[in-house]
Amino acid sequence: MQQATTKKTGYFGEYGGQFVPETLIPALEALTQAYHELEQDQEFHAELDQALQHFVGRATPLSYAPRLSEHYGLKIYLKREDLCHTGAHKINNAIGQALLAKKMGKTKIIAETGAGQHGVATATACAKYGLECIVYMGEEDVKRQRLNVERMQLMGAEVRPVTSGTRTLKDATSEAIRHWVTHVEECFYIIGSVVGPHPYPLMTRNFHRVIGLETRAQLFEMEGRTPDALVACVGGGSNAAGFFHPFIDDKDVEMFGVEAAGHGIESKKTAATLSKGKPGVLHGSLSYLLQDDHGQVDLAHSISAGLDYPGVGPEHSYWKDQGRVQYLAATDQEAMRALETCAALEGIIPALETAHAFAWLDKQQTIQDGRLVVINCSGRGDKDMEMITSYRTASRGL
Numbered sequence: 001m002q003q004a005t006t007k008k009t010g011y012f013g014e015y016g017g018q019f020v021p022e023t024l025i026p027a028l029e030a031l032t033q034a035y036h037e038l039e040q041d042q043e044f045h046a047e048l049d050q051a052l053q054h055f056v057g058r059a060t061p062l063s064y065a066p067r068l069s070e071h072y073g074l075k076i077y078l079k080r081e082d083l084c085h086t087g088a089h090k091i092n093n094a095i096g097q098a099l100l101a102k103k104m105g106k107t108k109i110i111a112e113t114g115a116g117q118h119g120v121a122t123a124t125a126c127a128k129y130g131l132e133c134i135v136y137m138g139e140e141d142v143k144r145q146r147l148n149v150e151r152m153q154l155m156g157a158e159v160r161p162v163t164s165g166t167r168t169l170k171d172a173t174s175e176a177i178r179h180w181v182t183h184v185e186e187c188f189y190i191i192g193s194v195v196g197p198h199p200y201p202l203m204t205r206n207f208h209r210v211i212g213l214e215t216r217a218q219l220f221e222m223e224g225r226t227p228d229a230l231v232a233c234v235g236g237g238s239n240a241a242g243f244f245h246p247f248i249d250d251k252d253v254e255m256f257g258v259e260a261a262g263h264g265i266e267s268k269k270t271a272a273t274l275s276k277g278k279p280g281v282l283h284g285s286l287s288y289l290l291q292d293d294h295g296q297v298d299l300a301h302s303i304s305a306g307l308d309y310p311g312v313g314p315e316h317s318y319w320k321d322q323g324r325v326q327y328l329a330a331t332d333q334e335a336m337r338a339l340e341t342c343a344a345l346e347g348i349i350p351a352l353e354t355a356h357a358f359a360w361l362d363k364q365q366t367i368q369d370g371r372l373v374v375i376n377c378s379g380r381g382d383k384d385m386e387m388i389t390s391y392r393t394a395s396r397g398l
Contacts, residue, residue: 193236208242
């Protein structure tokens with residue numbers, strides 16, 4: 001299969017586009033032009049590479065997981081994005097877009113966040129480069145991720161709680177877009193996932209391709225070959241897109257994206273967009289999304305704030321339709337069980353988002369014993385300890 005190509009600019013197959021108010025079109029055109037110019041700018045890439053190496057801490061390790069491997073009968077490696085500065089993959093994109101904003105002469109940054117990791121990464125990048133920062137965050141997520149709110153504020157960001165709708169990531173994104181529409185000349189919007197209008201899905205994926213490119217090089221050095229399977233969690237889908245993309249043309253590499261089933265795919269509390277949704281428009285692009293019987297965007301639910309989103313990136317929608325990536329879903333309970341297993345066997349507490357990828361190990365049925373599997377450990381669980389403790393206490397009936 002060939003890399004995802006576009007029938008027209010800004011599309012992956014039939015997905016993507018720019019479904020935004022006319023007032024944003026000039027800003028998106030300027031952003032697209034600036035991004036494509038900087039793609040060819042060796043000075044920009046040198047500055048980005050320097051920041052990724054000396055500030056973010058790249059290359060992140062590819063760690064063999066011996067006890068998980070023995071437990072599941074597979075040869076399991078973990079791509080350790082949890083060891084990035086700030087604790088997750090989000091910093092790759094935040095640094096890239098912050099540098100782009102500076103090159104465009106922008107001084108004010110807005111962002112949205114769910115789990116808080118993109119907010120923390122954006123606040124970090126803004127502090128490093130001397131940019132003003134406003135982060136929109138659902139009121140429910142402010143409660144769930146209090147530690148990350150404190151981190152953002154410590155680095156000088158203004159965190160604006162969103163009280164509309166479900167008070168989670170979808171509503172934070174909507175508010176950030178409203179702000180952008182009314183301050184388009186002065187503000188640069190750093191979107192945290194492979195969602196939104198073109199060029200954001202393409203741009204964000206490309207800033208995260210470093211994950212997959214490093215994985216490929218490290219595997220060839222350690223094993224002399226490509227993996228049999230790649231596994232990553234999928235909400236909006238940025239970590240998975242960057243991880244999968246360098247392997248898309250490797251037909252012998254299976255890829256699995258794990259969404260949040262919440263209380264179950266068929267329940268009213270789920271975020272399994274690719275498993276249950278259908279094509280529609282949300283936040284500026286056409287992709288799969290959860291909808292009710294009247295075509296309205298449905299409520300999403302996940303124990304993980306970062307996967308609590310009713311949409312998904314358009315490139316993932318394309319990969320689903322092409323059959324290149326297999327998408328499945330893990331419930332809150334399955335993700336928690338996987339998190340506990342990883343912590344007990346490897347001494348690694350993954351983020352609740354990442355735990356959904358680890359849940360694949362209990363669900364997979366197609367990978368033969370002894371096969372080489374790489375799981376993208378996209379974030380660490382420090383931020384989730386209150387939620388983890390609360391869930392475990394409740395499950396014990398205490």
